[in-house]
Amino acid sequence: MTLAATERHPEGDVELAIEGMTCAACAARIERRLERLDGVRARVDLAAERARVALTTPVAVEELVATVERLGFGARPVTDDRPPAPADGRVERSLRRRVAVALLLGLPVAHVSMGLAVDPALRFAGSPLVLLTLAAPVVTWCAWPFHRAAVVNLRHGTASMDTLVSLGIIASVAGSIVSGPLYLDVALVVTLFLLVGRLFEAGARRRAGEAVRALAALRPRDAVLRRNGEEVRVPVSWLRAGDEIVARPGEALAADGEVVEGECALDTSVLTGEAAPREAGRGDSVEAGAIVVGGRLVVRVTRAATDSGLARMVQLVERTRTERANAQRLADRICAIFVPAVLALAAATFAGWTIVGGPAFAASLSVLVIACPCALGLATPMALMAATDRGAREGIFLTGHRALEAAHAVDVVVLDKTGTVTTGRMSVVDVAAAPGVDIRDVVRWAAAVENASEHPLAAALVALARESVGTPPPVTGFTSLSGLGARGTVEGATVTVGSARLLDAEGLDPDVVDVAGWERAGRTTVLVGRNGVVVGAFALVDEVKPEAAAAVATLRDLDVRTVLLTGDHKAAARRAAEEIGVDDVVAGVDPDEKAAAIDRLRAAGASVAMVGDGVNDSPALARADLGLAMGSGTDVALGTADMILVRDRLDVVPAALALARATRRTIRRNLAWAFAYNTAALPVAALGLLNPVVAGATMALSSAVVVASSLRLRRP
Missing domain, CATH: 3.40.1110.10 (Calcium-transporting ATPase, cytoplasmic domain N)
Structure with a gap:
């Protein structure tokens, strides 16, 4: 069903698919603009490219879509229960092409430009024109994502780090046109490094967005409905309470219900994580997603497919992912204040020196060049790339920024049993x-x-x-x-x-x-x-697992409490807990109850890391402050987690916490240095005491410090 343009959606939730977001600032801008509408509360998920809009009064869906489109983004209502379409990789392919061109043209030109700045005797006939011609594709086409975002920001009266990046590139090129190719190195290096960071972030968003799609894909798309003695295959959306469905060996149940005919074993590991199959016969309750093994069941549906436990699991992960997307990175928060301040300072510098007859252009250009937040932009992606390189050697993979914000405070590690501890x-x-x-x-x-x-x-x-x-x-x-x-x-x-x-x-x-x-x-x-x-x-x-007891002992040495959380029965859970020495045991819980147990720990003041491997663990992984998935786990668990332990060994968990903490410390140190450098250098530049060439060299030095600091993470 497609919503009519004039239809006013009743109170409740509306979901919109959003196109064109590039950063957390985009998501925040959409949220703020939507919430200006009466009766609207919005949460935007950057990774899944979805906006969940809660309505307290009826609002026309067309009005929601138009509000988003006026910001320069695409939007359409999501009116069915199909999983989000998989990312097609166009953004990443475009960024890779831009990075390749920036490497091929930008680095050689930047090298020559810096050489001319040091020794003017190296200048040859027509060198400025040649260098500017070679640099043109880099500062225009390669840097277009930053220029485009700056234009969109300008049109809506806002500014972001993209605004300052774009202005810095334009100012550097303008200075090179006026004074020769003295500042091209600044424009080219800024473009290259920030494109690399943007490429890394795009890959992380794509991987994160696959979690909800993989989870939703577990729901059967159709079912065999038995009515009046006849069996017919129908879409699961047709199923209602009271219908009877038939499930044959190897098929997954399409809805929650009660067995009315047949006996079989059910593989419920997708829901409970329990390794042993569960027997099911007449009168037993069964859940959507469980796989029939060695028998045939006729099940009376007790809840529509859209209300099944598996469907609720999908909704829980989607809702939690939306909550995650609200937090903006520290660099964005700094730039929200820093960017307008720099623009105002550059304008004031130009006006002041014009009045007194001083070097207005050089001084204001120095302000923009010295403030160009290359170091700020590099602080996070460079640290993440270095941490990823080291993590790969140690069997740890970081899937995004959130792990770095959460790991430093973790004092409780919750362990799934089947496939994680066992x-x-x-x-x-x-x-x-x-x-x-x-x-x-x-x-x-x-x-x-x-x-x-x-x-x-x-x-x-x-x-x-x-x-x-x-x-x-x-x-x-x-x-x-x-x-x-x-x-x-x-x-x-x-x-x-x-x-x-x-x-x-x-x-x-x-x-x-x-x-x-x-x-x-x-x-x-x-x-x-x-x-x-x-x-x-x-x-x-x-x-x-043979290393499980040693891993728990190491966590205890780190003053981290451990909890075993499992859908398995209590006797099996107690046996495993005693064998590895965990502090507490919570057994016999379903996926919703696992997530609720995480919530209770967090409500009590604990910072919780969850370690799991199954689909049934995905809500708990999403609810935890830090989610860690074993490498042998399902695609859903891997996609939901903040870290993936690719070696599939439990003793990697303490090492993962240590790496995340070290990476977070490095990012904060990088940001502190970059911000302090800009704060100290800006007054000097505004007073005309800093030549633009020196400003460019100083900016490059600041970036080098950040890179060197980040590369320290590669050492154990």
Whole structure:
């Protein structure tokens, strides 16, 4: 449905897709202008290029779109539940081309320009014209993103760092035209370095914007609806409470509901993070996104697909990402005051020296050149690039700026269990046999049946057999028992492998083998029956990673408290917690409850880092002050996190915190130096005591200091 131009949207939320934003200042400008409308509150997500508008009174959607378009950005209403379209990379490709041209033309010209400034004897016939001609593409086409933003700012009566960059480039070129190619190095180096920083930021925004798209893509687009005995495939948006849907093996459930027919195992790791599949049968509640394993279910829908738990997870991540986008970087906040002050000082300098008959142009040009915030612009991207280089060697990847603002204060690290603290793969840790039965036979019989099964636990039993007794014997008459287990004929006997519930239903006494102790210890149990008698059982666990305990101990040495937060059952959580030595355990929680647990910790005054790997962890990763995703995690977790631990080892977490803190300290030191340098140099330039050539050299020196400071991060 498309909203009519004159339709006034009722009270509630409206979502707009925004085009043309380049920085946090753009997002802030859109928010401020939208909120001038009566009854409008706006939050703009720069990474996803979306604006979420909350309405307290009816407002025409056309009016919202027109307000954004008057600022020079594109806008359109989002009227369906499809995920945002993936970024096409046009911005990054354009920036790469501009950087390449600036490198090929700008660096040689800047080198010659600086040489002429030092030794005029190097001048050759026509050298000013040649250098200006070669520099023209760099200061016009390459620098166009800054010039365009400056023009947009001017049209709306505002100024940003782009304004000062554009003016600095123009002033440097103007000075070169008037006095020879003395200031081209300033214009060219400023353009090149800031384009590199802009390219880095564009890549970070693209990666961050993929999180919501990947999460939304997990929702099935259609479902098999059963009505009046007929089955027909329909879009999930058609589903309503009370409808019956059919899910076959390998399919994901399209909506939350209750099982009315069938039994199977459900892979709910996407929702709960639990490695072991969950059995589901008539009367059990099931969730959208869970994958049917080895059976067929008919489910009565209890909530529309747009209201399912998975859909709420998408909404939670989207809302949290929008909250993140509100914080402007420190450089933008400085420039909000600094830029107008510099412009006013340059104008006052020109006017003052004109009145007294002094060097008005040279002095005002010196003010603009010395103030051109190259160091301010380099402070963050150079530190990030250096940190990324070091992080890659240590198995750490920074996905954006937010990690640097949050890491210094982290005093609680929350750990997911499955795939983070544990390997995420089930393995057999104990085998028991009934009296008079050889354990090796129990292993052989069970592996023979499971070798024909696709159940997630089957691989562990088959692997044990191949390591201990060799290749399992053949099986005939194999039957999968609706996800509860399997049956087959092995060496002339009927062998059943499955849960205690299955064997009990088939008239076998599961108490023949004592597994109560295993279950209390948080282990998953599988029983084996042969010719109507229980002959043995297996205990399986999701093994703790070998480095987990040492990582927790290192965090404790850093005065960081640890919490294990998992959707797994309490016994398994307690077992893992005791093994690695965490301080607190919160178990049996769904994704919403994980996010709520993070909120409670933050409300109590803690600065929280969350470490996870699954889709179910993404809301908690988004809600935490600092989100860290294991490298083996899902695309959603990787996209939502502030850091990705590519080595997939838990002992990288303390190193990641240390790197983020060091990077943040470096950025603040860079910004402090750049701002202090400008503050001290501006009065000198305004008094006419600083030649524009010296001003350009001083500005370049300031940038070199920032670069050198940033490169220190590359050393461990």
